[in-house]
Amino acid sequence: MITFILKKLGKLAALLAAISILSFILISYSPVDPVRSYIGAEISRISPEQQKNIEQYWGLNQSKPQQFLQWAKALTQGNLGTSLIYREPVSEIIIDRFSASIALMGLAWLFSGVFGFLLGILAGMNEGSLLDRLIKSYCFILASTPSFWLGLLLLMFFASWLGWFPVGLASPAGSLTGEVSFADKINHLFLPVLTLSIVGVAGVALHTREKLIEVLNSEFIRFARAKGESGIKLFWRHGLRNISLPAISLHFASFGELFGGAVLTEQVFSYPGLGQAVVKAGLGGDVPLLLGITLFSVIFIFVGNFIADLLYVVIDPRMQIKPSHD
Structure with a gap:
């Protein structure tokens, strides 16, 4: 190890x-x-x-x-330089902006994983049915839908037409940090989180469906059915453990897609996170800030892939780490 x-x-x-x-x-x-x-x-x-x-x-x-x-x-020496646009140390900007982005990405990552897993289970348990075809079609459409386009649709419908949610930002315009309530933060987070969650569902759902179908067609499941087990009991005792950890591993490996989607989503909703800082730095030629955020994003994605690799080792004994003889 x-x-x-x-x-x-x-x-x-x-x-x-x-x-x-x-x-x-x-x-x-x-x-x-x-x-x-x-x-x-x-x-x-x-x-x-x-x-x-x-x-x-x-x-x-x-x-x-x-x-x-x-x-x-x-x-x-631990110095990322000073931003030309914000005229502050790059490290401070990254810390400040990432604290806002982590709330957006964390909630979207959690919800997309949970709902994707549930949809995959429903599709896999009902293979070939109308429900299975509907879920697959839904996921294929989501997989080809740009996050910024979906964000614009949600923004027009829920914020502009219905007026249920604010158009953008992370807090009411003109309010001080100490004056922003938890309800206000959730209200501003809802649409960006919904956008990222909807887009992130497809991969987990399709993977979970295929894995569950594979498990349900295995020899030990046939043996369990021969013993009289079926339905939810069969899935709970034999299927859940075999599909949950691979889905979790896949979800950790999706940090790159999550970060890329957050960049576009934050720009659509004018959310003050790392994504918006990247766009401003690119348009303003802010080399130190762009380089700093680029390196930070590489580390962020690497951490997700590293956790996924560790989980794969735990899940599949055939992938146990062996000494290299190169």
């Missing part, structure tokens, strides 16, 4: 290095001028000498390799 963990950490280090280099190259050659973005509408009042001073202050007057090496050196 120690060797397994060390190998995973080594892969993470190599992945972070590769992602850092590739992301820096792509971001630094963006057509967006970070100086103009930093100055904003006052660019016409800034002299060329002042613009050069700003470039020198942010290190933008250096060559691209020098900028990357300077950023990498600061990173090894």
